[in-house]
Amino acid sequence: MNTRLTLAAALVLATGAASAQTTTPELVVYTYDSFASEWGPGPAIKASFEAECACTLTFVAAGDGAEVLSRLRLEGARSDADVVVGLDSSLIPQANESNLFAPHGQNIAGLTLPIEWADDTYLPYDWGYFAFVYDTTRLANPPTSFVMLDALDYSIIIQDPRSSTPGLGLLYWIKGAFGDQSAELWAGLADQIVTVTPGWSEAYGLFLEGEADLVLSYTTSPAYHLIAEADDTKAAAIFAEGHYMQIELAAQLASSDQPALAAAFLAHLLRPAVQDIIPTSNWMYPAAQSAPLPEGFAAPVARAMLMPSAWIAENRQAVIDEWLAALAR
Numbered sequence: 001m002n003t004r005l006t007l008a009a010a011l012v013l014a015t016g017a018a019s020a021q022t023t024t025p026e027l028v029v030y031t032y033d034s035f036a037s038e039w040g041p042g043p044a045i046k047a048s049f050e051a052e053c054a055c056t057l058t059f060v061a062a063g064d065g066a067e068v069l070s071r072l073r074l075e076g077a078r079s080d081a082d083v084v085v086g087l088d089s090s091l092i093p094q095a096n097e098s099n100l101f102a103p104h105g106q107n108i109a110g111l112t113l114p115i116e117w118a119d120d121t122y123l124p125y126d127w128g129y130f131a132f133v134y135d136t137t138r139l140a141n142p143p144t145s146f147v148m149l150d151a152l153d154y155s156i157i158i159q160d161p162r163s164s165t166p167g168l169g170l171l172y173w174i175k176g177a178f179g180d181q182s183a184e185l186w187a188g189l190a191d192q193i194v195t196v197t198p199g200w201s202e203a204y205g206l207f208l209e210g211e212a213d214l215v216l217s218y219t220t221s222p223a224y225h226l227i228a229e230a231d232d233t234k235a236a237a238i239f240a241e242g243h244y245m246q247i248e249l250a251a252q253l254a255s256s257d258q259p260a261l262a263a264a265f266l267a268h269l270l271r272p273a274v275q276d277i278i279p280t281s282n283w284m285y286p287a288a289q290s291a292p293l294p295e296g297f298a299a300p301v302a303r304a305m306l307m308p309s310a311w312i313a314e315n316r317q318a319v320i321d322e323w324l325a326a327l328a329r
Contacts, residue, residue, distance in 0.1 A: 026056045027261045030068050030079075032086040034201055034282075036061040041274070041281035048273040055261055064199035065165040065248075066091060072253075073098050082256035083265055085125070087249040088165045089306065090172060092122060093313035095251070102254040104266050111270075112289040113247065114304060122249040125269045126284035129243035129301050130169045131236040132156065132214040133204075133221045139213055145240040146177060150188040154213040157194050157203045161320055164199045165246065166216050171319040172312070173244035176305045182319075186326035193327070219243065219301060224283045226296045242303035248284065 027049075036042040036059040046057045062068045065086040072079055077100075087095055095101060104123045111117055117124055132149070134142050143149035149156070159167030175182045194212045197203040207215035214237065225231040250269055252262040268274060275286040279294055307315075 024054070024056055025258055025261055026058055027053070027082050027258050027265055028058050028060060028080045029083045029085055029265070030060050030062050030072060030081040031084070032065050032068055033061045033063060033199065035059070035086055039281075041277055044277055044281060045268075045274055049265060049268050052268075053261060053264060055258075057265070064159070064163055066161075066163050066168065067199070069095060069098075070163075072100055076100070077255040079253060079255065081253050082258050082262045083250060083252055085248075085250045085269075086165075087122060087251060088169075089122075089245070089247045089249070089309070090165060090168050090312060092119070092249075092309045093316065095122070100253055100255070101251040102256075102259075104250075104252055105263055106266050106270065108270075110288045110290075113287055115245075115306065117247075122251050123266050123269065124247050124287040125250055125274070126278045126282055126287050127245060127247045128284040129219045129245055129304065130166055130173060131217060131219040131221075131238070131243055133207070133217040133234055133236050134214045136233050136235050138210075142235065142237045143214075144238065146174065146185055146189075149214075149237075150185060150192075153192060155194045156189070156192050156214045156216070157206055157212040158196055158216045159200055159203050160196050160198055161323060164197075166200050166203075166218075167196070168316075168320075169244050169246055170216055171323055172307045173241075173305060175315070175319050175322075176244065176307055177241035183322050183326065186323060187329065190326045190329060196327075218246075218283065220279075220283050220285070220297065223279070223294070223297045227280060227294060238301060242305045243301045245304050245306045247287075247306075 034040050042059050049057050062071045065088055068086050069091055101121050103120045106123055113127055143152055158170060161167035161171050174185055178185050203215050204217055219236040222234040222236055225234040250266055256262050270288045272290050275288050276291050278284055278286040279297055
């Protein structure tokens with residue numbers, strides 16, 4: 001009898017332990033590679049959120065922002081993702097077409113974006129400006145406009161607009177600045193493009209290896225080198241035509257089996273625990289800034305550009321086709 005009782009008790013304890021292990025909820029967040037990397041904000045966000053959620057936060061890196069959306073569209077309602085982090089305003093029309101996302105339900109009164117934001121599905125968590133970055137020890141005469149970039153015939157590395165949000169942003173930047181003359185500018189720039197990479201990480205790595213004079217990145221990229229590496233040799237070329245904005249967004253999947261946790265995570269993204277680390281981990285401006293920017297962090301440019309979502313929905317394929325035609329010549 002005692003043996004039976006002992007075995008029964010052991011079974012109860014084992015069953016209870018197994019049950020405890022399986023009841024810890026998991027929140028799966030799809031994001032882009034650099035966000036989830038050890039030097040990005042992902043690890044710190046995971047630690048701060050798990051400290052308050054009694055859950056496991058799992059980041060799944062899936063390439064660049066456009067690649068993340070492509071994966072979600074392919075997986076559809078079967079996706080394991082509960083939240084996506086890394087969409088941007090250029091991808092909103094495609095994201096809307098997918099019907100994959102639910103309203104975020106968050107209070108956005110504390111946003112500090114330089115523009116008004118009223119979208120109830122996509123939640124901003126940071127923002128920045130695209131720019132061409134160069135090495136001051138190699139380039140004594142940096143371009144101050146697209147026209148000058150074309151005239152000086154400097155070599156450049158850019159990202160593919162079909163898989164990369166910076167690459168897509170460059171197309172809108174040039175179209176916004178040059179309108180009907182954008183094809184002419186692309187024709188001039190085409191011979192200067194050393195390579196087109198799938199995403200930002202590959203492009204920036206090649207630039208750092210000296211493969212080109214300039215790389216498409218952000219006005220805030222030099223801050224990384226200055227603050228993290230005490231290297232003041234990188235700078236962003238500020239263009240007379242202005243600079244295109246990137247607003248990075250998070251969204252909740254309508255198919256999530258953890259909607260409450262997903263909502264809690266979205267709220268967490270706007271808290272100081274996350275917003276205060278954005279400048280020196282994701283090297284962007286925080287969307288709900290509550291602390292002064294680090295010393296050496298670039299001030300926002302004077303002239304910002306952003307195409308409306310309705311315009312993007314109508315013209316996205318046309319600007320990609322224009323770019324492809326220029327590179328094919």
